[in-house]
Amino acid sequence: MxxxxxxxxxxxxxxxxxxxxxxxxxxxxxxxxxxxxxxxxxxxxxxxxxxxxxxxxxxxxxxxxxxxxxxxxxxxxxxxxxxxxxKNFDDIYLIYKHFRDLGYIVKSGLKFGALFSVYEKGPGIDHAPMVVVFLEPDRGISATDIARGGRLSHSVRKTFTFATVLKPSNEVALIGFRWAKL
Missing domain, CATH: 3.40.1170.20 (tRNA intron endonuclease, N-terminal domain)
Structure with missing residues (x-):
């Protein structure tokens, strides 16, 4: 094509x-x-x-x-x-490829203030259970980042996931915050 x-x-x-x-x-x-x-x-x-x-x-x-x-x-x-x-194209691509290779549907996460929305089946079939935010390599996660993740995961009822690429292995690393009703 x-x-x-x-x-x-x-x-x-x-x-x-x-x-x-x-x-x-x-x-x-x-x-x-x-x-x-x-x-x-x-x-x-x-x-x-x-x-x-x-x-x-x-x-x-x-x-x-x-x-x-x-x-x-x-x-x-x-x-x-x-x-x-x-900026960070190689890392963003590796994160995209990581989720696609696992069988997920990956779409823009812009409306959630994120890099990607990740679906199990696809838009119009299910809701994206996860939003992914890119974290530049060698940048730590701040308290503000954690608060942002908690607020967003609660407001949209999705798993808020930080994704980064570990150097020099180019391995994708993820940390997620899941919405829960207690």
Missing amino acids: RGVLRGLAVVIEDPQEARAIYKRGFYGKFLLKDKVKLDEVDKLESPLVLALYEALYLAERGILEVYEDDKKIEIEELRKIGRENI
């Missing part, structure tokens, strides 16, 4: 390919559409917009080829674009 680099996003312009990629695991966001359920996908004719980390993940798996001006962008070049333009 073919995607076109547009700024720091990759656009799947062909509607049939856009639908096929979305159905593989809720990748991307349809242009001008919000909260698309699986039973609505086949009716859409919109392009699909992928974040750079989503496009890289799909390209590494041989599902997507990314082009710019009819020139194919190799995987390492795509990674380089991310590194040059997005």
